[in-house]
Structure formats: C-alpha cells, structure tokens
Amino acid sequence: MLDQAALSLETTRSLNRLLPNIEDRFAGRMAPGEWDAFAERLHRHFPDLFRLLLGLYGGRYDFFYHLEQTVALAAQSWIDRPADLKELDEARDADPLWFQSETMLGGVCYVDLFAGDLTGLFDKIPYFRELGLTYLHLMPLFDAPEGENDGGYAVSDYRQVEPSLGTMADLQRLARALRDEGISLVLDFVFNHTSDEHRWAQKAQAGDPDYADYYFLFPDRQTPDAYDQTLREIFPETRRGCFTYRAEIDRWVWTTFNSFQWDLNYANPAVFRDMAGEMLFLANAGAEALRLDALAFTWKQMGTNSENLPQAHQLVQAFNALLRIAAPAMLFKSEAIVHPDEVAKYIGRGECQLSYNPLLMALLWNSLATREVRLLRHSMGYRFRIPDDCAWVNYVRCHDDIGWTFDDGDAAALGINGYDHRRFLNEFYTGRFAGSFARGLPFQENPRTGDARISGSLASLAGLERALLAGNEAEIELAVRRICLLHAVILSIGGIPLIYLGDEFGVINDYGYRDDPAKADDSRWVHRPRIDWEEAEKRHQRDTLQGRIYSRLQHLIAVRKGTAAFAGGRMEVVDVGNDHVFGYVRSAPAGEGAQRVLALANFTETVQAIDANEVRLYGLGYRFTDLVAEKEITLGEGEVALEPYQVMWLLARDER
Numbered sequence: 025m026l027d028q029a030a031l032s033l034e035t036t037r038s039l040n041r042l043l044p045n046i047e048d049r050f051a052g053r054m055a056p057g058e059w060d061a062f063a064e065r066l067h068r069h070f071p072d073l074f075r076l077l078l079g080l081y082g083g084r085y086d087f088f089y090h091l092e093q094t095v096a097l098a099a100q101s102w103i104d105r106p107a108d109l110k111e112l113d114e115a116r117d118a119d120p121l122w123f124q125s126e127t128m129l130g131g132v133c134y135v136d137l138f139a140g141d142l143t144g145l146f147d148k149i150p151y152f153r154e155l156g157l158t159y160l161h162l163m164p165l166f167d168a169p170e171g172e173n174d175g176g177y178a179v180s181d182y183r184q185v186e187p188s189l190g191t192m193a194d195l196q197r198l199a200r201a202l203r204d205e206g207i208s209l210v211l212d213f214v215f216n217h218t219s220d221e222h223r224w225a226q227k228a229q230a231g232d233p234d235y236a237d238y239y240f241l242f243p244d245r246q247t248p249d250a251y252d253q254t255l256r257e258i259f260p261e262t263r264r265g266c267f268t269y270r271a272e273i274d275r276w277v278w279t280t281f282n283s284f285q286w287d288l289n290y291a292n293p294a295v296f297r298d299m300a301g302e303m304l305f306l307a308n309a310g311a312e313a314l315r316l317d318a319l320a321f322t323w324k325q326m327g328t329n330s331e332n333l334p335q336a337h338q339l340v341q342a343f344n345a346l347l348r349i350a351a352p353a354m355l356f357k358s359e360a361i362v363h364p365d366e367v368a369k370y371i372g373r374g375e376c377q378l379s380y381n382p383l384l385m386a387l388l389w390n391s392l393a394t395r396e397v398r399l400l401r402h403s404m405g406y407r408f409r410i411p412d413d414c415a416w417v418n419y420v421r422c423h424d425d426i427g428w429t430f431d432d433g434d435a436a437a438l439g440i441n442g443y444d445h446r447r448f449l450n451e452f453y454t455g456r457f458a459g460s461f462a463r464g465l466p467f468q469e470n471p472r473t474g475d476a477r478i479s480g481s482l483a484s485l486a487g488l489e490r491a492l493l494a495g496n497e498a499e500i501e502l503a504v505r506r507i508c509l510l511h512a513v514i515l516s517i518g519g520i521p522l523i524y525l526g527d528e529f530g531v532i533n534d535y536g537y538r539d540d541p542a543k544a545d546d547s548r549w550v551h552r553p554r555i556d557w558e559e560a561e562k563r564h565q566r567d568t569l570q571g572r573i574y575s576r577l578q579h580l581i582a583v584r585k586g587t588a589a590f591a592g593g594r595m596e597v598v599d600v601g602n603d604h605v606f607g608y609v610r611s612a613p614a615g616e617g618a619q620r621v622l623a624l625a626n627f628t629e630t631v632q633a634i635d636a637n638e639v640r641l642y643g644l645g646y647r648f649t650d651l652v653a654e655k656e657i658t659l660g661e662g663e664v665a666l667e668p669y670q671v672m673w674l675l676a677r678d679e680r
C-alpha cells in the first residue's frame with residue numbers, strides 16, 4: 025500500500041503518462057469542446073479510478089497496460105454517446121438529486137410476460153403514464169440460452185437483445201420514447217457471471233487459456249472442496265456446493281447460482297476491462313440506471329464466504345468512477361440481498377446511489393404475519409438512514425423469493441429467536457401454519473441448515489388467493505387492504521417506491537410453471553405470470569377485484585405525488601404506544617412549503633386505538649387532514665381509531 029503522498033504522486037505521474045496518448049488517439053475525433061469536457065472529468069475522477077484499480081490490480085506486471093486500455097474505453101464510449109444522452113448528462117448534473125422527488129414511482133416487469141416483446145411494450149407506454157411511472161426496470165432482455173436461463177440472468181451477449189423480444193435498435197428507441205414521457209429506463213448489469221454460452225465461456229470451453237482465465241475452472245475437486253468449506257449455498261436445491269462439473273472439458277466450474285451461470289474471475293483485469301466495455305455500451309443504449317445484479321458475490325477469497333469482500337466494493341466503485349467520466353448521468357442500483365449491515369455498505373455516492381431495501385420488505389411481511397410492528401420499528405429506527413444524496417428503492421414484491429434477512433441481534437433485543445422465527449415465517453407464508461392467510465411456496469429449502477425462502481405473488485401471500493378459493497368476501501376485503509397497506513408504506517416512507525407490475529391489480533400465483541421443464545424446479549416462476557390484459561382491463565371497473573385494488577392504489581399514488589413531505593429519504597420512526605401500529609414522520613425541509621406528515625399503519629385485522637396525545641406529540645398539532653381518507657380530524661381528549669389495516673397520512677394543519 026502506498027501512503028497518501030506517494031499515491032498522489034503516482035496518480036499524477038500515471039495521468040501525465042496516459043493523457044498525451046489518449047488525447048492523440050481521441051481528441052481529434054471529438055466535436056469541439058467535447059475533449060475539454062472529457063478531459064475535465066477525467067482529471068476529476070482519475071484519482072479514484074487509479075486508486076481503486078491499483079488496489080485491485082496494482083501487483084500485476086501489466087497493470088499500466090490495462091489502465092490505459094480502460095481509459096481508452098471511456099474515451100471511445102464518450103465519442104459514441106448519443107447527443108440526447110449527453111444532454112441528459114447535463115440535466116442530471118444540474119439536478120443530481122432528481123431521483124428523490126415525491127413524483128418518483130418505479131415499476132418492474134418482464135418484457136415477454138408483460139407485453140410479448142419490445143414493440144408490445146411500446147404500446148404499454150400509455151398504461152405506464154396512467155399509473156404514473158417515472159422509472160421502469162425491464163428484467164434482463166439480452167441474448168440468453170434457450171430453455172433454462174434464470175429468467176434472463178444468464179447472459180450470452182450483453183450487446184444483443186434476445187431475438188424473440190426485438191433488437192438493440194428497438195431498445196434504444198424505447199429508451200428514448202420512455203424518456204420523452206419522463207420515464208427512466210433501468211436495465212440489469214449482470215456482471216457476476218455470464219451464461220455458459222457467452223463467447224468467452226465458449227472460448228474457455230474450446231481450450232483457449234486466455235478465456236479460461238475469465239472464469240474459475242479447476243481440474244479436480246481439491247480447490248473447489250477447499251472453497252466450499254466456507255461458501256453459502258445459494259441454490260441448494262440445484263446442487264450441493266458452488267461448483268459444477270463439465271464433462272466435455274473435464275473441469276469444475278465456479279457457479280454460485282445455476283450450473284449454467286459461470287462466475288467471472290475479477291482477479292483478472294481483462295475481465296474488469298471487458299465488463300466495463302459492456303457496461304458503457306448499456307449506458308449508451310439509453311439506460312439511466314443499472315441494477316447491479318448479485319454484486320455481493322463478485323470477489324472470491326479462499327477461507328471466506330466470498331460475499332461482500334472489500335474488493336467487491338472496490339470493483340463497483342471503479343465501475344462507478346468510469347461512469348462519472350464517460351456516462352455521468354448513470355446511476356447504480358445495488359442488489360445486495362444480504363445482511364442489513366452489508367446492504368448498507370454498498371450505498372454511497374461513489375458506489376451505489378440507489379439500493380433495494382430488502383430489510384424493509386422482509387419486515388413488512390413479518391409484521392403482517394405476526395400482527396406486530398416491534399421488529400419493524402426497532403430495525404427501521406436505526407437502519408433506514410442512508411447518505412442524504414442516495415435513495416432506497418422500496419418494494420414489497422419482486423421477481424425473486426423473500427428471504428428473511430433481518431438481523432438476529434435486532435430480533436434478540438426484542439426477545440425473538442431469529443432461527444425459530446424464520447421457521448415460523450416460512451411455515452406461515454407456505455400456508456402450513458394454522459390460520460395463515462397466505463399461499464406461498466418454499467424456495468431452495470436446505471435440509472442441512474433448515475433454511476428456506478418464500479415464493480408467491482403479493483396477492484397470494486397477502487391472502488387473496490385463499491379468500492377467493494373460499495369465496496369469503498370479508499377475507500377478500502382484508503386481503504385487498506393488506507395489499508394497499510404494504511404499498512402505502514413504500515409510497516410514503518422515503519425513497520423510490522417500486523411496484524412489481526401486475527401487483528397493482530392483484531395477480532395471484534400461477535402454478536403453470538410446473539408443466540414447463542425449464543421452470544419446474546424453480547418455484548419463483550409461480551409469481552412470474554404472463555399478464556392477462558383482459559383481466560387487467562377490469563381495473564377501470566370499481567366493482568371488480570382488479571378495480572378495487574387499482575383504484576385505491578391510484579389514489580395513494582396521487583397523494584404521494586402531491587405531498588412534498590414524501591420527497592427525499594429522511595424518516596423518523598415513532599413509537600405511538602401501540603405495538604400493532606407502525607408510525608413514522610416525514611417532513612419537507614423547513615421554510616416555505618414546510619410540511620410534516622405522521623404516517624400510521626395498522627397491521628392487524630382489528631380496530632387499533634392510538635392515544636390522541638401521541639398523535640398530537642408526533643404530529644405537532646391538534647388539527648390534521650388525513651390525506652388518505654381526505655378527512656379533517658380534530659383531536660379531542662380520547663383516542664384515534666384505525667380500522668383493520670387502515671393507513672392514515674396525517675398532515676398537520678396548524679404549522680407552528
């Protein structure tokens with residue numbers, strides 16, 4: 025490790041050595057003024073890039089060669105960047121916290137399941153507008169192996185759209201059309217692994233030693249066995265351990281996820297450089313944010329679990345520094361579905377400005393099952409806070425399973441045994457627990473550890489499927505309220521709310537995947553149904569189930585978008601003296617437009633009372649407007665009552 029002074033000297037020397045060459049090769053090919061802008065950003069961010077790459081690859085004889093190639097890549101990518109994206113770069117530079125606005129609303133879907141293909145998706149733009157989306161994550165749409173491909177997370181070519189979905193030109197056109205509607209396109213950057221059909225993997229299989237070094241290939245079980253001692257099995261139902269034997273090449277391959285997803289070897293700087301090239305390509309295709317898939321797993325080290333290692337962070341930071349130079353508008357979204365302490369470490373301006381909030385998600389489901397908010401209140405009370413220039417992406421369901429990623433210490437502080445409690449939650453959400461309203465499926469049960477996760481659609485986990493089967497109207501209404509309750513929290517707690525599209529009109533589980541051999545072994549497909557647009561059309565009729573859910577959500581969305589206090593991420597959890605009601609305060613900055621909202625959410629199917637004094641204390645007043653019910657409330661001596669699963673957003677009317 026170099027000390028500060030030596031590092032800074034090395035940085036300057038390297039830049040001085042690099043720059044003339046880069047200028048020679050690229051400046052003449054840039055429009056007037058463009059080189060200056062590029063060089064300015066290079067000067068600004070080179071120190072970070074250099075320090076990070078030096079830390080990762082400094083020991084290699086060819087370090088400088090790779091560094092220069094990486095910077096050349098950035099220059100070429102800036103030349104290739106379309107004019108409209110350069111305009112976006114400027115707009116974002118002028119308004120860097122644009123993603124914290126209360127008008128933000130995210131949606132996520134599979135192109136094929138939602139709309140057939142990219143052309144079909146075009147036709148859905150009016151729907152996105154109707155819903156109010158400003159952010160759209162399209163699940164992986166790149167060329168992938170036929171049959172099993174983990175829903176597209178096994179990428180064979182990052183520059184090719186899966187042919188049945190359309191072309192790269194379609195994608196670029198779509199990105200533009202969405203941007204014209206104020207919708208930012210979010211794409212996946214699946215950079216921990218490629219499919220075994222990617223051309224690098226194919227060359228490795230053909231015996232090319234350069235490409236063999238892009239992956240982890242072992243001639244026998246010796247090294248894999250040594251690694252496996254300390255690795256977590258992510259897909260234990262697929263195979264034991266994290267390695268897959270490939271008979272054609274007589275090699276064991278590192279495969280953290282499915283056997284056809286080959287982990288990339290980032291200890292090789294060529295892998296960093298080439299993946300940086302793919303990343304910049306996606307940036308120039310029109311994505312405004314990249315979802316960093318499985319970013320916790322990218323760096324491996326013997327004797328560790330090879331998750332969340334410091335180098336995994338440095339890699340992301342290095343990619344980020346490169347973006348600041350070549351595609352400055354781009355944001356990173358962290359997909360770290362790991363322990364909350366580790367989730368937090370990926371969040372920061374120099375790393376990921378956005379992050380999924382798996383803890384909030386899991387604890388919301390926990391509260392629905394237990395009818396208690398203690399763990400939610402306790403954990404969110406001190407874990408929600410992230411840097412002011414970042415944002416959570418809050419969600420209740422997604423294409424993946426639900427893992428119970430809460431902290432055992434948080435649970436123990438409340439007298440809850442984490443291990444037992446996870447077992448209870450799995451029993452509850454698979455519907456095995458007596459009286460459970462949920463109908464979910466176990467995912468990746470591990471008989472050795474007793475671990476399991478949960479699959480199932482929002483509506484099915486919230487009780488709708490069971491209630492419909494029983495034809496029980498009272499239960500149906502409760503399920504509808506649960507669906508709205510969870511959404512109400514993510515719409516108001518701070519950050520970007522993200523809807524798993526289809527949930528807004530209550531799609532239930534689809535068991536059809538069991539008949540498809542490419543899907544039958546992966547229960548996550550139960551909550552990845554093809555959208556039935558005839559059913560979806562019913563959202564406009566309030567007396568239909570779809571309409572009941574959709575219209576209530578639409579109302580909540582409209583209120584969110586009109587409430588300044590819901591911007592940004594500052595949130596204060598409050599204990600309102602009732603363990604069944606989750607309370608928190610959101611406030612817009614003091615001064616003009618100052619606003620304060622006390623949010624209350626009843627997680628039970630019974631009426632819950634809050635002492636009026638608590639409301640007065642945290643709401644700062646006597647007179648409120650409940651923005652959800654659009655009702656004025658004046659506090660008397662008694663109590664405020666919340667109906668089953670009711671949510672109140674209390675806006676103080678006497679600001680003092």
Ligand code: GLC
Pocket residue numbers: 174175177178214281317318359423424
């Ligand atoms: C991410 C995806 C998940 C996929 C895995 C491997 O966690 O969300 O669907 O199976 O990465 O790419």
Ligand code: GLC
Pocket residue numbers: 258318359360361362424425427
């Ligand atoms: C694990 C991983 C996460 C992935 C999920 C897929 O939880 O941590 O990244 O999304 O598996 O099931």
